[in-house]
Amino acid sequence: xIIDEKFSLKIxxxxxxxxxxxxxxxxxxxxxxAEDAGAVAVMALxxxxxDIRSDGGVARMSNPTMIREIMAVVSIPxxxxxxxxxxxxxxxxxxxxxxFIDESEVLTPADDINxxxxxxxxxxxxxxxxxxxxxxxxxxxxxxxxxxxxxxxxGNIVEAVRHMRMVQSGIRQIQTMxxxxxxxxxxxxxxxxxxxxxxxxxxxxxxxxxxxxxxxTPADAALMRQLGAETNFVGSGIFKSxxxxxxxRAIVLATTHFDDPDMxxxxxxxxxxxxxxxxxxxxxxxxQLNRRGW
Amino acid sequence: xxxxxxxxxxxxxxxHGAVIERLGHRPLFVRRAEExxxxxxxxxxxxxxxxxxxxxxxxxxxQPLIDFAGRWPVFGTCAGLIVLARSNDNLPFPPFGLIDLxxxxxxxxxxxxxFIARVELKSQLMTRxxxxxxxxxxxxxxxxxxxxxYAWLGEEVVMAGNNRILAATFHPELTSDTTIHQFFIDxxxxxxxxxSER
Numbered sequence: 001x002i003i004d005e006k007f008s009l010k011i012x013x014x015x016x017x018x019x020x021x022x023x024x025x026x027x028x029x030x031x032x033x034a035e036d037a038g039a040v041a042v043m044a045l046x047x048x049x050x051d052i053r054s055d056g057g058v059a060r061m062s063n064p065t066m067i068r069e070i071m072a073v074v075s076i077p078x079x080x081x082x083x084x085x086x087x088x089x090x091x092x093x094x095x096x097x098x099x100f101i102d103e104s105e106v107l108t109p110a111d112d113i114n115x116x117x118x119x120x121x122x123x124x125x126x127x128x129x130x131x132x133x134x135x136x137x138x139x140x141x142x143x144x145x146x147x148x149x150x151x152x153x154x155g156n157i158v159e160a161v162r163h164m165r166m167v168q169s170g171i172r173q174i175q176t177m178x179x180x181x182x183x184x185x186x187x188x189x190x191x192x193x194x195x196x197x198x199x200x201x202x203x204x205x206x207x208x209x210x211x212x213x214x215x216x217t218p219a220d221a222a223l224m225r226q227l228g229a230e231t232n233f234v235g236s237g238i239f240k241s242x243x244x245x246x247x248x249r250a251i252v253l254a255t256t257h258f259d260d261p262d263m264x265x266x267x268x269x270x271x272x273x274x275x276x277x278x279x280x281x282x283x284x285x286x287x288q289l290n291r292r293g294w
Numbered sequence: 295x296x297x298x299x300x301x302x303x304x305x306x307x308x309x310h311g312a313v314i315e316r317l318g319h320r321p322l323f324v325r326r327a328e329e330x331x332x333x334x335x336x337x338x339x340x341x342x343x344x345x346x347x348x349x350x351x352x353x354x355x356x357q358p359l360i361d362f363a364g365r366w367p368v369f370g371t372c373a374g375l376i377v378l379a380r381s382n383d384n385l386p387f388p389p390f391g392l393i394d395l396x397x398x399x400x401x402x403x404x405x406x407x408x409f410i411a412r413v414e415l416k417s418q419l420m421t422r423x424x425x426x427x428x429x430x431x432x433x434x435x436x437x438x439x440x441x442x443x444y445a446w447l448g449e450e451v452v453m454a455g456n457n458r459i460l461a462a463t464f465h466p467e468l469t470s471d472t473t474i475h476q477f478f479i480d481x482x483x484x485x486x487x488x489x490s491e492r
Contacts, residue, residue: 016342037348038345252348
């Protein structure tokens with residue numbers, strides 16, 4: 001797999017975000033709270049996933065004015081979401097100067113067949129995945145960071161765990177196969193032999209592997225880190241809780257000290273109610289965001 | 295084999311660890327004050343400086359890190375440099391000011407302005423050009439008299455040091471070239487060890 005100068009700069013920023021927490025924010029005040037709590041980046045969006053879910057309708061790229069206002073108040077990187085396949089929204093976000101674009105299943109897909117060819121852009125992209133095949137397809141298109149899809153806005157960690165385990169077990173399988181089997185496996189999962197060989201060489205994805213979709217507590221954050229997530233995205237989990245600033249600080253601490261249960265316990269103490277969660281079987285299949293994209 | 299610590303609160307500490315390993319030494323990730331014991335040098339990696347400062351404060355690492363830097367060399371890259379220097383920007387907590395450098399954060403612009411360029415290294419131990427990765431990089435806007443410049447991007451100083459602290463605005467850990475880490479070991483760690491044995 002060839003990583004040219006442009007792609008390595010994109011992956012470089014993803015490297016800087018490792019071991020941190022990226023928080024969804026909908027206005028400059030929330031962005032400040034996130035930065036003050038130790039977030040490594042913020043995701044600027046008009047409605048957090050829990051509200052997108054309850055409001056219904058078509059969810060699109062956020063208003064550029066709102067994104068600019070957030071960029072103006074924080075010094076950490078600012079990310080924003082475009083719809084799957086909507087490369088014109090991505091062009092607008094790049095023109096605004098956002099630091100990372102999330103081609104996200106949380107918004108209503110604009111193209112139900114193709115994702116964006118992300119190598120065309122200077123700005124790096126992050127994309128969601130449910131398994132190793134989806135992760136490798138997105139990286140081939142130019143994603144500089146992969147995250148689990150999880151189930152955004154659900155407050156339920158089960159899908160993020162499933163997706164992270166699927167990715168990790170895919171990586172382990174690749175390492176046990178010989179070349180003949182890898183060719184067949186590539187066909188099965190829809191990924192090129194070239195990128196599969198790179199995964200086998202590295203024993204991990206060729207770009208940072210983050211987690212998203214369902215983190216609501218410090219223990220959720222520690223769980224995803226122990227399963228192999230290098231950084232945690234937290235969406236609705238912070239600003240849908242009853243004490244956003246304290247919860248944000250606690251999740252940052254638990255993400256750093258993910259392998260120290262005493263620290264995670266300390267971080268969790270005294271927090272108010274977490275966001276209300278949804279059982280997956282209460283979300284009709286057609287409304288499950290993680291099923292968008294391929 | 296030297297035990298070299300890497301502050302691992304957040305950022306690309308694993309990348310630094312890989313370089314230290316490639317040079318035949320032992321990288322140790324530091325998240326607690328007691329993990330500084332037995333180290334002969336420490337690296338503050340790239341990452342987000344505001345996050346570093348928050349976690350350092352929250353985990354009560356400020357004084358232990360400053361005390362460590364009084365005894366052993368510390369090398370900061372990008373965000374690590376910001377923590378070690380002085381800044382004219384708003385930071386949640388004051389940086390350490392262990393090296394008399396004033397820096398402006400994100401001085402080249404946002405991520406779309408990140409770049410790779412050749413920088414000129416000049417010191418008694420090395421004179422050559424290397425490829426350097428600048429990601430949302432800071433700029434050194436002024437230097438104290440006791441600070442020695444070691445690397446230039448055109449006219450700008452991009453790496454400098456005093457007697458204990460080395461600091462670079464770029465990311466030597468992101469390329470396969472090990473020159474800069476070797477320089478930290480040869481020009482900082484080894485002399486500190488021989489001094490401690492005296």
